[in-house]
Amino acid sequence: MDNKEIMLEALRGVEDPELHQDIVSLGMVKDLQVSPEKAVHLTIALTQEGCPLKHEIGNNAKQALLNAGATNVIIQFGKLSEEEKKKIFANRQVPEQKPIQKGSIKHILAVGSGKGGVGKSTVVTNLAIALHQKGWKVGVLDADVLGPNIPTMFQIQKKAFSQGEHIVPIVNHGVKVMSIGFLLPDDNTPVIWRGPMISSSIEQLFEMTLWEELDILLIDLPPGTSDTMLTVAQALPIDGGLVITTPSKVSENDATKFLKTFEKLNVPLYGIIENMSYFIAPDTQKRYDLFGTGGGQRISQLSNIPLIGQIPFEMETGACGNGEEPVVVSCPASSSAQAFSKIAELLMSQLTKSK
Numbered sequence: 215m216d217n218k219e220i221m222l223e224a225l226r227g228v229e230d231p232e233l234h235q236d237i238v239s240l241g242m243v244k245d246l247q248v249s250p251e252k253a254v255h256l257t258i259a260l261t262q263e264g265c266p267l268k269h270e271i272g273n274n275a276k277q278a279l280l281n282a283g284a285t286n287v288i289i290q291f292g293k294l295s296e297e298e299k300k301k302i303f304a305n306r307q308v309p310e311q312k313p314i315q316k317g318s319i320k321h322i323l324a325v326g327s328g329k330g331g332v333g334k335s336t337v338v339t340n341l342a343i344a345l346h347q348k349g350w351k352v353g354v355l356d357a358d359v360l361g362p363n364i365p366t367m368f369q370i371q372k373k374a375f376s377q378g379e380h381i382v383p384i385v386n387h388g389v390k391v392m393s394i395g396f397l398l399p400d401d402n403t404p405v406i407w408r409g410p411m412i413s414s415s416i417e418q419l420f421e422m423t424l425w426e427e428l429d430i431l432l433i434d435l436p437p438g439t440s441d442t443m444l445t446v447a448q449a450l451p452i453d454g455g456l457v458i459t460t461p462s463k464v465s466e467n468d469a470t471k472f473l474k475t476f477e478k479l480n481v482p483l484y485g486i487i488e489n490m491s492y493f494i495a496p497d498t499q500k501r502y503d504l505f506g507t508g509g510g511q512r513i514s515q516l517s518n519i520p521l522i523g524q525i526p527f528e529m530e531t532g533a534c535g536n537g538e539e540p541v542v543v544s545c546p547a548s549s550s551a552q553a554f555s556k557i558a559e560l561l562m563s564q565l566t567k568s569k
Contacts, residue, residue: 326476484564
């Protein structure tokens with residue numbers, strides 16, 4: 215065999231992790247060039263733009279070529295045409311879907327709001343850290359694939375790396391964190407996917423992440439009641455949910471829709487958290503109800519789900535949205551940090567009793 219045939223044969227040992235077939239047979243290897251000095255240049259055409267498994271496929275291909283004697287490997291990524299994808303999936307049998315297992319995770323709660331702008335990711339971040347501060351092993355899964363904010367909230371700028379077939383979560387403030395943001399080239403790269411691709415990526419992130427033993431995993435949902443919410447509620451082994459709202463009527467309406475959607479999906483709800491409940495002026499200590507009053511309480515009374523916390527509006531609370539330390543770390547004596555601490559205690563008590 216000449217050098218090109220040797221390298222092509224080596225690539226036959228590289229599988230697409232999702233399709234479980236080698237990348238040569240799938241037609242993903244394009245423009246393979248091998249110099250007399252065995253420097254290799256090729257393009258790997260992926261089934262979807264921004265594929266979360268791109269780096270794993272590329273790394274496996276590079277290693278296979280180096281093992282076959284390549285002196286240098288340059289890989290570019292492209293995209294399969296619609297016709298090529300049709301050929302791949304035309305005669306393909308869909309394997310029986312096995313239920314996704316919890317593994318060594320004791321409790322899994324999905325956190326949602328029904329609308330954007332209520333500080334849901336801020337709540338998830340600070341609550342996760344507060345739970346860790348009280349001795350629990352905590353993880354956070356960012357299910358907002360199109361707008362992943364959790365990396366910023368946790369001050370994480372690293373990229374995830376693989377360990378065998380798993381992705382290793384990144385730990386900060388004692389919490390294990392996984393987000394699609396850790397797999398993208400940079401913060402400005404958009405994820406332009408349709409619903410089925412988003413749902414599939416969330417399942418893969420949950421299953422492929424090396425969570426190991428956790429007392430609780432919080433799943434940060436995107437706004438609304440979209441495919442992502444259905445995937446998390448129906449495909450992932452969640453134990454229940456938390457609803458985030460603000461006191462305003464608009465937020466109350468959207469949070470109620472979110473709550474009723476979870477009820478229809480038979481997902482137990484452990485509590486309602488009212489964020490931005492009020493503002494205390496730091497100079498006069500006067501209270502201002504910037505977004506109205508009573509939204510969380512009204513939802514609680516109508517749904518018979520407990521209001522487990524009201525978090526005041528403080529400048530330090532929103533700091534993590536600008537890449538600064540979460541308030542439970544930077545200002546543990548503040549009113550909002552104390553509110554998160556009390557919510558963590560109530561939640562731990564509820565979950566311990568439910569088992």
